[in-house]
Amino acid sequence: MRCRVYASAVPKLWNDTIESHRREVREAILDAAATLVTEHGLASVTMSQVAERTGIGRATLYKYFSDVRAILVAWHERQVASHLAQLVAVHEQAGASAHRLELMLGTYARISHEEHGSEIVALLHRGEHVTQAYQQLSNLLRNLLAEGAKSGQLRDDVSPDELVIFCLHALSAASSLPSMAAVRRLVSVTMSGLRPPKR
Amino acid sequence: MRCRVYASAVPKLWNDTIESHRREVREAILDAAATLVTEHGLASVTMSQVAERTGIGRATLYKYFSDVRAILVAWHERQVASHLAQLVAVHEQAGASAHRLELMLGTYARISHEEHGSEIVALLHRGEHVTQAYQQLSNLLRNLLAEGAKSGQLRDDVSPDELVIFCLHALSAASSLPSMAAVRRLVSVTMSGLRPPKR
Incomplete structure (x- = not known):
């Protein structure tokens, strides 16, 4: 035995x-x-x-x-996975959906801002792993936008699908902004677009 | 004589x-x-x-x-000049700055939406004439944003320069939207981001 x-x-x-x-x-x-x-x-x-x-x-x-390219692909996959994990963690926090959405948008904008100018990212950003990560990010944002619309904290006159597209395009500006302070203002402006319009 | x-x-x-x-x-x-x-x-x-x-x-x-490329460059320069002329015409209309801004954003979004998928545009979009047109468009938008902030119709807590960057990135979503109705909703969401935040 x-x-x-x-x-x-x-x-x-x-x-x-x-x-x-x-x-x-x-x-x-x-x-x-x-x-x-x-x-x-x-x-x-x-x-x-x-x-x-x-x-x-x-x-x-x-x-x-x-070869070197294979190493960089693996490196970028690790980066994207780590960014997605950060975003999932924010999504899973407790709290009102509008607040969690703002935190997620802030995290995403910070990541875009920090990645700006990276040669590796520019080289690899069209990879399949990036497309999948965007898909997952879009799903998380869509959840929060739908929840927020139901609770009245976010606008319900435009579909969550369209609002996700708006968010991701608006926040892509983060990579051309000069400071994190400007990135935070961008997130706040983007959030204003998502709140219920004044009647 | x-x-x-x-x-x-x-x-x-x-x-x-x-x-x-x-x-x-x-x-x-x-x-x-x-x-x-x-x-x-x-x-x-x-x-x-x-x-x-x-x-x-x-x-x-x-x-x-x-050669063919030279023709297409000239064609694209003519297109860009005509788009810019449309935007200038909207800018020069009478009316409140927030209203004129919304019309300009609508015009720009429509142009982006219509151009989507054009092979010529994809080929030539990094040309010097495009950069100059963007510069002029940014100046026009910046004027209206500054005027609107002064009159209290638009937010004054973020600089017009940063708001121009927000607008142009947000509206770049127009090229991936499926319909003009969706483009109009995008413009309206973007405008909500530009109005003074609720106190």
Whole structure:
């Protein structure tokens, strides 16, 4: 009996350790590549530099990624997933839907503002993972807009679908604004558009 | 004396006629090229087709334009100038600034909506003439926003410069909306964002 426990338990632990080690290396590669792009620009980054900065051999690096572009795609997928997680967390907070909507719009505008000018983002922003993330973001916003319309806090004379399109286009201005203070004013102006019109 | 009058007046008339004829041919070339692009797509249009559709010889066409792209650039410049003229006309109407602003936003949104999907526009939209037109449009909007803020019809807690950026981004949604009714609702939502916030 003891032998069977040993045989089933230890390899599992061992596998977990390997798996967690691989994940850590992978994360370190993504970080190293993103830093190198920020420092030297997209065009000049090589696999050798990424390996050196990560602290692994080139041969090891090629076991994880076939080229620099593949690393950057993985990096951007991680970024988009993390942004979406932030937005989901805000959506799941307690509170009135109009308030949660304003927080979500603020988070989204801040992310757009911070991403502005990123070469990696410009390169990868048409990827499938971005389209999916926008779809999910749109669904979350639509929920809150519908809830808010029902409770009378937000306008009900325009469909939530159209208001989502309005929000996302209006907030895309965040990337051309010079400061976070201006981004906050943009969010507040956008929210005014979503409140019930004065009768 | 008679001879001098003849010598100075007739050639002028003659030149005017030539000039006006050249302008007409040029306009006809632009129309023909734009129609061909709409019918057959950008990639397939040739100088021979444009000449034939205009009703002139190929050799004549080459006296006006060196290639299809040059024709399309001229066509797009004419489009942008005509859109700007429409916007200027609305700006110069009599009436309260908030009302004129709403009319201008409506005109701009309609133009964006109608242009959507145009291959020529997608190709040429980064040209210098477009940048200049946007600059002029921004100036007109900024005027009305500043006037409206002074008269209390529009919000004065955010600068006209930032509100122009908000307007133009919000209305860029017009190109992804399915109907003019939806475009009108977008303009109305955008206007709500520009009115003084409820105290």
